[in-house]
Amino acid sequence: MDNRPDHATLQQAADWFARLASQPDDPALQEAWRHWHEQQESHRQAWVFVERVSQRFNPLQQDADRAGRTLDSLRRGQQSRRQMLRNLSIFGGASLLGWIGWRQADLGTQLMAWQADYRTAGGEVREQLLADGTRLWLNSATAVDVDFSRNQRRLRLYRGEILISTASDPRPLRVETAQGSLRPLGTRFSVRQEAQRTRLNVYQGAVQVQCQASGAERIVDSGLGLTFDSRDIAPDSPVQQERQAWSQGLLLANDISLGQFIEELAVYRSGHLGVDPRIAGLRVMGAYPLHDTEQVLAMLEGTLPIRIQRTLPWWVTLEPR
Template sequence: MSIQALDHRVLQQAADWYARLAGHPGDLALRMALEQWLVTDEAHRQAWAFVERVSERFAPLQPEADSASNVLKQIRHGDQSRRAMLRGVLTVSGVGVLGWLGWQGGLRQSWLASQANLHTAIGQVEERLLSDGTRLWLNSGSAVDVRFDARHRALYLYRGEVLIVTAADARPLQVHTRQGSLQPLGTRFSVLQDDGRTQLSVFAGEVLARCAESGLQQRVIAGRAVSFDSQRFTDQHEAAAMRESWREGVLLARDTDLRSLVAELARYRPGYMGVAPEVADLRIMGSYPLHDTDQALEMLAHTLPVRIERRLPWWVSVEPVD
């Protein structure tokens, strides 16, 4: 299940449980209370599983996290009813055959990303000049394969986002994502691979986009953007400035909703960054630094009726002012 499908309030509760257990690993009453919380609702189990997945990335740096992350494993080795309850994380919550196939697809994509010849780490933005003169910027946490030969030029975006300024060349250039392909026509554009969709934003020239499975095509001109999966396109809309401004180390918000800005900032720091639904639709304008997300969050807290809540070092949420 994607993070977008999880309830913000329940995620916050799961993070709170994790923080309490990390602070009191030997508290049997607390462990039993967590078990009861997990039993009562499938959403609780999904949220806890998500918090565990995030925490695993920080386990080498935070040994005390082992106590909390092992709770679910210990519960799994309890009596039959407990094991049945926890199997709901995989079965009752819908991760059956289709979920397994989706996981397998994600695993393959992760493997391809690890084999790509261009990478950036979380928080890193990098510029590359390709052999044909094309300029390529990789956003935070991105992976791209560059494959040029005597007749073709191809870029494979496996993860993250790229901004491309094409160079004149007799060989056609194509950008491939999991959802389709893009053929630029003398242009400057960005491509974002995100949550099962490809987002194309064109800033100069035009790009021909094609869905991988349906074969549907759309031509996108400068100043416009479109999102698509392997079957269909969304309606075209104005290209957002932040889809290009990141190469300069800033996010430009122009009447942007807080939900979108926080989602962008989250790309530049490890862990989880969320926003409460009560304030997610607040509109903002301004320029926010990407390489100091804590400063960006404090700027939000000074200009909007929000507060920054840190339940764990790697778990940050933008909440309404009490």
Template sequence: MEQAADWFARLRAAPADAALRGQWQQWLEQQEQHRIAWTYVERISQRFDSLQPQAGAAHQTLASLRRTQRSRRQVLSSLCVLSGGATLGWLGWQRHWVDDLQALTAGTTTAVGEVRRQVLADGTLLWLNSATALDVQLDGQRRLLTLYSGEVLIETAAEARPFQVQTRAGSLVPLGTRFSVRQQGARTLLNVYDGAVRATCAASAIQRVANAGQGLGFDASTMAATTPACAQRQAWSQGLLVAQDMPLGDFIAELADHRRGHLAVNPLIASLRVMGTYPLNDTDQVLAMLESALPVRVSRRFDWWVTLEPAEK
């Protein structure tokens, strides 16, 4: 994807250079991963710049790419060969470009960078994280929350009707509790801060109960063992990102959820440790804070393509 971004910049700077277009065409046709990465860069650029591809050959190729039908699973399978910061960037793009119909038509959504508090009719409190899409159904029999993308922090109201959270990985039934649910690709991540939650895999029906102070991850077929829940994970509901000895790679992956465009970190510095409290409503300020505290520099290929690189010596 870094190569795709470089080609994008070069073609944009010299739209009439036929030789350059020919070299780009050769690069594009070398591997399927090149075509996928190019599509990613081109689609991100459209969100920030209405400029259309200026080379005729480029326009025809992009049109062909748009007509090619790939399932989400096929695309992700192809992207498994990508590594490091590029993979983090793709995952961020995949989370922000919610392209399934259910998420697009969800009754409750937040934009990228938006965090919102909501009170349901039964008194349950919800905090919706950035780029979240969900539906809420309250009737005489049950209370059902269906999470399609993003993350929600839930503080359930005590009443007789059962409360259930449904995700693509399975279901969660709280037992009088405060907990967060995050959809990350095909996996659901659960953190329980008060009470307990029973998680069930959709396909295998494997079940496990996570108690206060525990978390777990699962997909439709498998469920991991419980791990300690991080209380600081709730800080996003207050517009903050709290890091306590967090790897820089993990930190940037969290920050990318609150920023439009591509945000990644060079794998050479992904293991640097981050400490402190950072404001999610100003990601540029966060990047400046990282640059002043760590041996890193912020590289801006475009306004919408940012990568953290090792500081120049």
């Protein structure tokens, strides 16, 4: 679960951040901020959260891009591992490592994601036809490796979400995540790498799940979905067929809460997108374009009793009107 501070405290921290950025030389303002910062542990946690989100904008994003190019050079054999590590330390040091930690993945996983065979940026959705005829869709901020050999087909998901429509091929297909592996039995299914779990939705056919640490197994039939970690598999639950609409660039809402909708929409945006708990229970219905999240926010503001508050360019919240 998300351990971030509550919405009101996060908004206070974002307001302080915006005021300090606009008046960096005001000693009275800085003293007032220090007083607020030291009042409660939740204030300090909220400030760290805002700082970490802000680090993804400005020089840090350039550092990440340069780090990715360095890894590509290593992959092509143009740099030694020692050169790569030296360059990464130059490109951001503790800041880059902090950004990696904030992405809730270890350094090794992030390095592999940066040099994965197929990658999408935040907000990008991509379709890929693999060599065996399998169709692969990559959701926003996704990284996956594809390894086909004479005897097997293997996909490794490092982050994000993929939708797979398998092709007929005598070689077994296996999808690996941080928590285990999945073996489709002629099917269409999606796999989502979450912070500590893997989420599976089966739309056609069946998929066999195996936990990495315990070896626990289960076959999940069409119309069902579940989550699992490295040891345990959660109970099945009915899958929502509209959940795969992201592969067509749409986010479909069939009478879901605004809080749940915004959680899904945030995947396609950079920065923080939050919702006030007082309106999180409002119901949302309709089809929304993922290629333009600003239009989605405008659509919500036009149909629900809410207003969009933009404290900073990268800090947007939905508040009661």
